[in-house]
Amino acid sequence: MISKTSSIRIVTDTTATLPPEYIAAHPIEVVPQVINFGEESFLEEVNLTYPDFIRRLKSSAKLPKTAAPPPGELVKAYEKQLQTAETILSIHPSSDVSGTVRSAMTAKESAFANADIRIIDTRTIGANLAAIVMDAVEWAENGIAADEIVSRIETMIPCGRIYFLVATLEYLRKGGRLGGASALIGSALQIKPILQIKDGRVEALEKARTHRRAFERLEELVIEQCPRSAAAHLAVMHADDPENAARLVSDLKAALGLDHIPVYSLGAAITTHGGPGALGVGFFA
Numbered sequence: 169m170i171s172k173t174s175s176i177r178i179v180t181d182t183t184a185t186l187p188p189e190y191i192a193a194h195p196i197e198v199v200p201q202v203i204n205f206g207e208e209s210f211l212e213e214v215n216l217t218y219p220d221f222i223r224r225l226k227s228s229a230k231l232p233k234t235a236a237p238p239p240g241e242l243v244k245a246y247e248k249q250l251q252t253a254e255t256i257l258s259i260h261p262s263s264d265v266s267g268t269v270r271s272a273m274t275a276k277e278s279a280f281a282n283a284d285i286r287i288i289d290t291r292t293i294g295a296n297l298a299a300i301v302m303d304a305v306e307w308a309e310n311g312i313a314a315d316e317i318v319s320r321i322e323t324m325i326p327c328g329r330i331y332f333l334v335a336t337l338e339y340l341r342k343g344g345r346l347g348g349a350s351a352l353i354g355s356a357l358q359i360k361p362i363l364q365i366k367d368g369r370v371e372a373l374e375k376a377r378t379h380r381r382a383f384e385r386l387e388e389l390v391i392e393q394c395p396r397s398a399a400a401h402l403a404v405m406h407a408d409d410p411e412n413a414a415r416l417v418s419d420l421k422a423a424l425g426l427d428h429i430p431v432y433s434l435g436a437a438i439t440t441h442g443g444p445g446a447l448g449v450g451f452f453a
Contacts, residue, residue, distance in 0.1 A: 177253035197245035201437035202235035221436040236267035242275035262368030291368035295403035295450035332448025407446040
């Protein structure tokens with residue numbers, strides 16, 4: 169846990185998919201993403217739990233929409249952290265897939281122009297964002313200076329790898345998050361694409377003929393590229409697909425000789441765009 173005397177505090181958001189027990193154990197602020205079902209608006213994990221979100225998603229005639237946390241939510245987070253800290257590291261998902269970085273900048277400029285708030289666009293999301301946040305918390309806990317922590321994060325960012333499968337491209341298409349993978353739409357019924365987060369955007373990596381082959385290829389990519397060390401922060405991510413996530417973990421543990429691989433539920437905001445059944449891996453090469 170970060171020392172009470174630490175001059176650095178961390179702010180992030182729910183796209184980091186941090187486990188609730190981790191959040192409870194550390195003095196970090198996790199700002200909720202906004203989920204809109206028609207005229208109803210919810211704050212992720214505040215008044216909309218993930219099981220409730222999945223139930224609504226499966227029964228809703230229209231897909232929900234997401235919005236970045238409004239600047240006011242970040243202002244509240246910064247106010248709270250500045251009570252005990254001199255510096256805030258505000259660590260968020262790629263600005264190409266989320267407006268959270270823009271909201272953070274607006275919050276800082278409108279209310280804390282003279283405060284030491286450093287807003288970091290990690291160019292990633294999900295488990296890789298969680299790994300960066302948790303490393304930053306540990307470094308602050310151990311007395312590492314803010315400049316050094318930011319430098320270490322900047323070193324991590326280009327090393328991140330996220331590969332994932334989706335049950336359908338429709339969620340990404342309707343949410344406008346397909347990026348360079350949009351060329352796959354015309355042949356989506358004939359292929360099972362393997363997607364990646366590259367330079368902060370969703371891009372196509374490869375195409376497989378069947379879901380089984382796509383799953384196997386996902387494993388191969390990890391085995392080929394992931395370092396055999398804790399610094400790789402290998403994790404499995406899924407959207408309402410615990411069975412395939414468990415299978416992926418079991419296979420990768422056996423192949424890589426690892427005792428533990430964390431599993432992250434992707435949360436409402438990410439599932440809105442990836443769709444139920446999305447399955448992925450994240451690590452730092």
